[in-house]
Amino acid sequence: MTTANPSGNTMRALLVRETGWPNGMQVTEVPRPQAQALDADSVLVRVRAAGLNFADTLSIGGSYQEKQALPFVPGAELCGQVVAVGAGVQGLTAGERVMGQVGAGAYAEWAVMHQHRLARVPTAMPDDEAAGFYIPYGTALCALRERGRLAPGETLLVLGAAGAVGLAAVQVGKALGARVIGVSRSESKRGAVMQAGADAFVAWSAGDLKRALQQADVGAGVDVVLDMVGGDATAAAMRCLQFEGRLVVVGFTSGQAPTLRANHILVKNIDIVGCYWGPYQQLRPAQTRQSFQTLFDWYRQGRLNPAIADTVPLEGVAHALEQLACGAYAGKVVATLPIPSGVTE
Ligand SMILES: NC(=O)c1ccc[n+]([C@@H]2O[C@H](COP(=O)([O-])OP(=O)(O)OC[C@H]3O[C@@H](n4cnc5c(N)ncnc54)[C@H](OP(=O)(O)O)[C@@H]3O)[C@@H](O)[C@H]2O)c1
Structure with a gap:
């Protein structure tokens, strides 16, 4: 496997060093999650796109109910390609596209997801729609x-x-x-x-x-x-x-x-x-899976049409979150993280 970063030890991510707004968060190199360190229930993905959420603005502001230890990479929702799976994960293989929710860390090139907080992306759904669908x-x-x-x-x-x-x-x-x-x-x-x-x-x-x-x-x-x-x-x-x-x-x-x-x-x-x-995702995983089957059926039938208000690069997330906090958008804003050309995974 070749990766976007040949050294394999770091990745680009949006890093929050202190909470509050305005926030001086910046895109920088941070340690990259490693396949060898995966928990049994976890999945390592190469992030394709990350959905911006109002809750990110609370998390970065320090007022969200789930607190993050500083410094942290924000972002709760993403679409990624499976790179490696933990020993207890069944039915998912490298290369598949998944969407899902993470406690933090979606605004980065790689992320670790819990198997009960993700779903396989329907074939016809593009990455940007998938990144803003799950939550x-x-x-x-x-x-x-x-x-x-x-x-x-x-x-x-x-x-x-x-x-x-x-x-x-x-x-x-x-x-x-x-x-x-x-x-x-x-x-x-x-x-x-x-x-x-x-x-x-x-x-x-x-x-x-x-x-x-x-x-x-x-x-x-x-x-x-x-x-x-x-x-x-x-x-x-x-x-x-x-x-x-x-x-x-x-x-x-x-x-x-x-x-x-x-x-x-x-x-x-x-x-x-x-x-x-x-909490329902981990407390009632079977019900969550059924819910996504229903939602994906509706999507295939054309009854659900995710509205993408804007797409931004990782560097544009901080500004877009400020706009989102003011209610500037109608629909979902998505950060895209293209893999550099000539690189395969
Ligand atoms: N409980 C859960 O499990 C759960 C899950 C996801 C999200 N949420 C929460 O649900 C809320 C909406 O999330 P979202 O992702 O839909 O957010 P969003 O895309 O940013 O939309 C929020 C909407 O709230 C409206 N709004 C009304 N008063 C506002 C104000 N003073 N400042 C900013 N916006 C205001 C805005 O609509 P207009 O400008 O058109 O009025 C805006 O379009 C957030 O509080 C989020 O944390 C909860």
């Missing part, structure tokens, strides 16, 4: 089907609908047979949300969301709210729920975890559930 679509399906019990014919309201998880949720919601209303702060994102298949779009940032839905003529009663935003938006969206509605809490891009009034929960018999998808 948004895995989260959306778990949040809507398992946690939100979204049923055919119900109405789903998605807060943060133009984000990566939001656009995935619009498509997954449609695949589950729901009517989907997408909400974004920005009218300029209407096209992206409607193109994802939403039945309606509402530009809204503050005030009475129920009235905004009525004024937009999309009705005021919804069955499930998928909340990626938090802050005041959560209570405003909860008021849109009808009898036995479900509020699924996924994230807080507003920067605020909301406080909610229990009397509102009581009078409408509302369920409020959290969805933190990461």
Whole structure:
């Protein structure tokens, strides 16, 4: 096997030396993970592309729930080519393409993945789509089907609908047979949300969301709210729920975890559930595999169309993450890590 770095001991990676924003993180040479040191459950991959996630901005800022010891290589999601597998890994061989989630380390040329946190990439799916598929679509399906019990014919309201998880949720919601209303702060994102298949779009940032839905003529009663935003938006969206509605809490891009009034929960018999998808992958690997079979079937049928907002080189990740933190994109940003020409693996 020849590799992109003949010495084999180092690789290019984005390195965070201290937490906080603005951040002086830089692409530099760091030690490369070695096949001989793989755990039994692990897989070594050559990274082809890495998906940017809002959670990266929290991790780099030092406020994410899962802390990294400094210095660290950020990045939680990638598409890579298998280079070596641990002794306990079955059914995966060198050369196959996989997508998946890592605790950190996706913004690098090589990465180590856990066998329960990856899936084989469908043949027809390009690297950039695969790098941004695993977290948004895995989260959306778990949040809507398992946690939100979204049923055919119900109405789903998605807060943060133009984000990566939001656009995935619009498509997954449609695949589950729901009517989907997408909400974004920005009218300029209407096209992206409607193109994802939403039945309606509402530009809204503050005030009475129920009235905004009525004024937009999309009705005021919804069955499930998928909340990626938090802050005041959560209570405003909860008021849109009808009898036995479900509020699924996924994230807080507003920067605020909301406080909610229990009397509102009581009078409408509302369920409020959290969805933190990461732990499910290792706690319920069989269910995770089944979920990806469903998602890949939908992908092959053309019902899921990952939206790539931009692709950047490794050197462009830091700037793109700053933009992403401000909500600048509609869809997923992906870092591509091409293998230098003339080099084979
Ligand atoms: N629980 C889980 O398992 C899980 C998994 C994945 C992600 N998440 C969380 O889900 C959230 C969304 O993730 P994502 O990858 O979809 O993020 P993203 O692609 O960056 O999209 C986030 C969206 O939030 C909206 N937003 C509303 N208020 C905002 C504000 N004050 N600042 C920035 N954006 C704001 C933006 O939409 P508009 O500008 O259009 O309003 C933006 O498109 C994040 O909090 C992430 O950590 C949770």
